[in-house]
Amino acid sequence: MALFDLDGTLLDPKRAFSDVVTDLCLDHGWGLEVKGWLLTELADRANADDFARLRQEYALDIPAMQLWREFIDRMAASVTCDPAVLSGLARLRSHAWKIGVVANGCSDVQRAKMRATGLAGLVDGVAISGDIDVRKPDTRLFRLAAVRCRTELSGDAWMTGDSPTADVHGGHRAGIRTIWLRGRRWLDGMPEPHHAVDDVRGAISYLLDTPAAV
Ligand SMILES: [Mg+2]
Numbered sequence: 001m002a003l004f005d006l007d008g009t010l011l012d013p014k015r016a017f018s019d020v021v022t023d024l025c026l027d028h029g030w031g032l033e034v035k036g037w038l039l040t041e042l043a044d045r046a047n048a049d050d051f052a053r054l055r056q057e058y059a060l061d062i063p064a065m066q067l068w069r070e071f072i073d074r075m076a077a078s079v080t081c082d083p084a085v086l087s088g089l090a091r092l093r094s095h096a097w098k099i100g101v102v103a104n105g106c107s108d109v110q111r112a113k114m115r116a117t118g119l120a121g122l123v124d125g126v127a128i129s130g131d132i133d134v135r136k137p138d139t140r141l142f143r144l145a146a147v148r149c150r151t152e153l154s155g156d157a158w159m160t161g162d163s164p165t166a167d168v169h170g171g172h173r174a175g176i177r178t179i180w181l182r183g184r185r186w187l188d189g190m191p192e193p194h195h196a197v198d199d200v201r202g203a204i205s206y207l208l209d210t211p212a213a214v
């Protein structure tokens with residue numbers, strides 16, 4: 001089983017979160033106050049209730065669910081997935097690997113990103129922190145991904161990601177092997193990854209040369 005992080009790993013940012021919020025505000029003619037509210041309230045996590053609160057706070061006419069869907073669509077369009085990554089995942093699967101996603105974030109937004117980029121059809125199991133309100137590096141999220149891949153965590157499984165804490169430390173704690181995508185600052189005291197690469201294509205190539213761990 002090969003587990004992957006989403007943001008900064010399988011997915012590349014095309015537009016920043018703040019740009020998405022700016023566009024939403026421009027389209028609806030909302031001022032700086034609303035924009036500031038959205039940037040603060042949605043920064044870490046977002047759900048439909050946030051837009052119900054926004055609607056109430058600023059007496060907006062538009063239904064909260066409509067705003068929520070607009071936000072999800074815009075967030076889904078804010079990322080891109082390299083076609084070489086999509087084909088690489090398909091190759092891994094053809095080599096008997098199970099593919100899982102372990103990501104922090106809002107379930108609706110992360111799944112919309114996966115559908116919009118074509119990733120959704122290439123993975124066996126997905127565990128988003130919003131599903132169970134447990135975030136990486138908590139082992140429970142890795143375990144959920146394994147269950148959804150119809151397997152279990154074992155020492156021959158791999159986690160690939162760009163975060164030293166969420167992905168490498170998280171994978172280490174979960175008892176699986178790790179590949180780190182260089183780029184973010186390494187943190188002292190973190191367990192060393194088993195392998196390090198420049199991007200996720202390098203990780204996929206490395207795994208393709210590794211005996212398939214189903
Ligand atoms: Mg990441």
